[in-house]
Amino acid sequence: MENNYLPYPAQILKVVKENSQIKTFELAFTDQDRNSSFTYLPGQFMMVSVPHRGEAPISIASTPTRPGMIELSIRRAGTLTNAMHTMKAGDTLGLRGPYGRPFPLKEFTGRDLVFVAGGIGLAPLRSLINYCLDHHNEYGQITLLYGSRSPEDIAFSDDLTAWQDTHSIKCLLSVDSAGPDWHGQVGLVTTLLDLITPDPARSSAIVCGPSIMIRFVLAALSRIGFADTDIITTLERHMKCGIGVCRHCHMDRTLVCADGPVFSLAQLRGMQGTELL
Ligand SMILES: Cc1cc2nc3c(=O)[nH]c(=O)nc-3n(C[C@H](O)[C@H](O)[C@H](O)COP(=O)(O)OP(=O)(O)OC[C@H]3O[C@@H](n4cnc5c(N)ncnc54)[C@H](O)[C@@H]3O)c2cc1C
Numbered sequence: 001m002e003n004n005y006l007p008y009p010a011q012i013l014k015v016v017k018e019n020s021q022i023k024t025f026e027l028a029f030t031d032q033d034r035n036s037s038f039t040y041l042p043g044q045f046m047m048v049s050v051p052h053r054g055e056a057p058i059s060i061a062s063t064p065t066r067p068g069m070i071e072l073s074i075r076r077a078g079t080l081t082n083a084m085h086t087m088k089a090g091d092t093l094g095l096r097g098p099y100g101r102p103f104p105l106k107e108f109t110g111r112d113l114v115f116v117a118g119g120i121g122l123a124p125l126r127s128l129i130n131y132c133l134d135h136h137n138e139y140g141q142i143t144l145l146y147g148s149r150s151p152e153d154i155a156f157s158d159d160l161t162a163w164q165d166t167h168s169i170k171c172l173l174s175v176d177s178a179g180p181d182w183h184g185q186v187g188l189v190t191t192l193l194d195l196i197t198p199d200p201a202r203s204s205a206i207v208c209g210p211s212i213m214i215r216f217v218l219a220a221l222s223r224i225g226f227a228d229t230d231i232i233t234t235l236e237r238h239m240k241c242g243i244g245v246c247r248h249c250h251m252d253r254t255l256v257c258a259d260g261p262v263f264s265l266a267q268l269r270g271m272q273g274t275e276l277l
Contacts, residue, residue: 007094118209
């Protein structure tokens with residue numbers, strides 16, 4: 001019987017510095033069989049561990065349509081994530097998962113998709129965006145609105161450049177504040193919603209970022225006319241087990257690790273205690 005709490009060793013293949021706080025780690029299980037049989041869906045997360053440093057949930061930032069490795073984008077927050085930022089290619093850490101409910105991919109079929117991300121929130125959306133681009137015949141127009149604190153805080157520049165170069169996705173960026181060298185949009189990410197004209201009847205919105213951002217974006221999307229069932233977001237809670245046993249991440253009667261972390265606004269409206277409404 002497989003032990004659900006057992007992390008499997010994975011080696012860091014490559015580290016990409018996204019900005020001063022975020023690094024993307026390309027990883028592969030050291031066991032080749034596990035690596036080649038590993039499957040997941042966008043929106044799921046891994047429990048990542050470093051001996052003597054702890055364990056934390058981290059969204060999978062890669063897409064299963066590009067198999068053979070797992071990418072995790074990690075922002076320095078505390079003990080574990082600081083330790084990870086000192087690690088380099090060749091180092092080993094522990095991974096267990098994938099866990100959590102993925103984005104509702106079937107519901108997105110045939111629809112325009114509006115992604116709204118803030119900061120590290122682009123990590124799980126990157127998985128879904130690349131998944132959709134690899135199945136581009138199944139989706140309508142894809143738009144990304146991405147907000148960062150300043151031009152220096154913009155992460156995932158390689159992806160943004162690749163997406164813009166292929167014209168496969170319309171990318172609009174904004175920064176909260178900037179010096180004179182920045183010629184792009186200045187303002188909260190919600191200001192970008194004023195620059196696009198999605199048809200709410202044929203679009204789904206997928207939102208991820210800091211709680212305060214999500215709160216304002218959900219309200220703006222509702223005002224534009226998006227149905228609660230067509231607005232999808234993720235909840236972040238401190239988790240211990242990741243598999244619905246310890247109940248550390250419970251909200252109302254919901255466990256964020258097992259019932260989420262992906263929820264529609266319709267589901268959130270039925271839950272008490274969410275900071276997003
Ligand atoms: C589903 C999910 C997906 C995530 N995906 C990502 C991702 O892709 N990338 C990423 O960078 N982060 C992600 N996170 C957040 C990440 O898990 C946390 O930032 C991480 O737990 C920090 O671990 P740490 O050991 O470095 O920090 P810690 O040392 O745990 O501390 C970080 C901060 O959190 C506070 N804190 C710690 N434990 C608790 C607690 N129990 N209750 C309240 N506050 C507490 C600390 O006081 C400190 O301020 C995700 C979280 C969830 C739930």
